[in-house]
Amino acid sequence: MLDSKNVLIAVPAFNEEESLPEVLELLLERYDRNQIVVINDGSKDRTASVARNFNVKLLDLPINLGVGGAMRTAFLFALRQDFDAVVQFDADGQHLVQEIPTLLSSLNNNDLVIGSRFAGVGNYRTIGPRRWAMRLLAFFISRSVNHKLTDVTSGFRASGRKAVELFASNYPSEYLGDTVESIVIAHKSKLKIAEVPVAMAYRQKGKPSQSLVQATLFLGRAFIVLLLSNMHKNSSRK
Amino acid sequence: MILLDGQTQGLVIAGLLFVVTFELLRRRFLTEKYAAIWIVLTVVICVFSIFPPVLSVVAEFFGFQLPANFFIVIILVFLIGFAMQISLEVGKLESEVQRLAEEIAVTKLENNDN
Numbered sequence A: 001m002l003d004s005k006n007v008l009i010a011v012p013a014f015n016e017e018e019s020l021p022e023v024l025e026l027l028l029e030r031y032d033r034n035q036i037v038v039i040n041d042g043s044k045d046r047t048a049s050v051a052r053n054f055n056v057k058l059l060d061l062p063i064n065l066g067v068g069g070a071m072r073t074a075f076l077f078a079l080r081q082d083f084d085a086v087v088q089f090d091a092d093g094q095h096l097v098q099e100i101p102t103l104l105s106s107l108n109n110n111d112l113v114i115g116s117r118f119a120g121v122g123n124y125r126t127i128g129p130r131r132w133a134m135r136l137l138a139f140f141i142s143r144s145v146n147h148k149l150t151d152v153t154s155g156f157r158a159s160g161r162k163a164v165e166l167f168a169s170n171y172p173s174e175y176l177g178d179t180v181e182s183i184v185i186a187h188k189s190k191l192k193i194a195e196v197p198v199a200m201a202y203r204q205k206g207k208p209s210q211s212l213v214q215a216t217l218f219l220g221r222a223f224i225v226l227l228l229s230n231m232h233k234n235s236s237r238k
Numbered sequence B: 001m002i003l004l005d006g007q008t009q010g011l012v013i014a015g016l017l018f019v020v021t022f023e024l025l026r027r028r029f030l031t032e033k034y035a036a037i038w039i040v041l042t043v044v045i046c047v048f049s050i051f052p053p054v055l056s057v058v059a060e061f062f063g064f065q066l067p068a069n070f071f072i073v074i075i076l077v078f079l080i081g082f083a084m085q086i087s088l089e090v091g092k093l094e095s096e097v098q099r100l101a102e103e104i105a106v107t108k109l110e111n112n113d114n
Helices: A020-030 A047-053 A066-080 A097-107 A129-145 A161-169 A177-188 A212-231 B006-026 B032-050 B052-061 B067-113
Strands: A007-013 A036-041 A057-061 A085-088 A112-116 A157-159 A193-197
Touching: A007 A020, A007 A066, A020 A036, A020 A047, A020 A097, A036 A047, A036 A066, A047 A057, A057 A066, A057 B067, A066 A085, A066 A161, A066 A177, A066 B067, A085 A097, A085 A161, A097 A112, A097 A157, A097 A193, A112 A177, A129 A177, A129 A212, A157 A161, A161 A177, A177 A193, A177 A212, B006 B032, B032 B052, B032 B067, B052 B067
Parallel strands: A007 A036, A007 A085, A036 A057, A112 A193
Antiparallel strands: A085 A157, A112 A157
16 A cells, blocks of 8 residues: 655646645645655746745756656656655646545556546536547547546646656656656556546636637647657657 | 859858858867868868869769759758757757756755755
8 A cells, every 4th residue: 555655745836936835735734744845947936935934845946847847857856765656736726635645545556647627526627629629639648548538638646656767767848748748658668547536626827728729729739749759769868 | 243253252161161160169169079060061162162173073973964053952951951960959958958957956955855
């Protein structure tokens, strides 16, 4: 059984000084400050000092790398510090602390567990073209990894030991790479991928785009990522 | 009104290229790795300028009627190749910089903890 004390909770944060305090408060109610790490992704605001004030661990990136680069840093740290698993938890307040155990319990039998917004729990909804774009994408990825997934762009996910080892050296940092391509990479490395339904809060700020043009662009980029990730030689990035 | 014939033009261009490359190398703005390609280009232009028949012979060999056309094609191929090399290097540099940033963040945290 996975010991929840030996799980690293990674909070990638880029200019999140406003929402980060509440997120950290909620996390600290259930988890120890030594297992929570904020990855300050080259923020221009006070994100780093917020993390310092809460006395949680801080990975302070000197430049902005994007969510993928921030998470790769967290995986590298988890590997060096011998954590058994890493949970990605967004700094914008979208993810719910009470859903972390849901991810972790599924991690006992799997290497990568994705928290899905569309698998039946909670009231998260997207409407219009973006919804169809996400469905179509989920459909194609499900086929390419031989496993039914409903929410491939979810950032709420837990990685077990094997996945941490893989992702520490091989985690895409391009847009959509961290969510979509990482699933394909995990599948290619024969990791067991699972999905659990989770509830999520509405995004506190920033509305998900819903226009047809944006949805089409999103889908186009996602498919390029998907196509490339299926053709990449499976060598680790240096 | 033509001030310089083709031969002299070529030599002037080659000379300028050589001076610029040499000066950048001397000031360490340009590394030897990238200087090589410019020096090769300089030498090629020199050879064609001093011995124009060489260009004609080679152009004819590759089926070009006008040596000048052949020369332009060579320059184009060279520039495309060089642009490709630069793209590759930039991509490599970018991922190296990312790696370093990650290492710095992890090392900083590990040192603060101890």
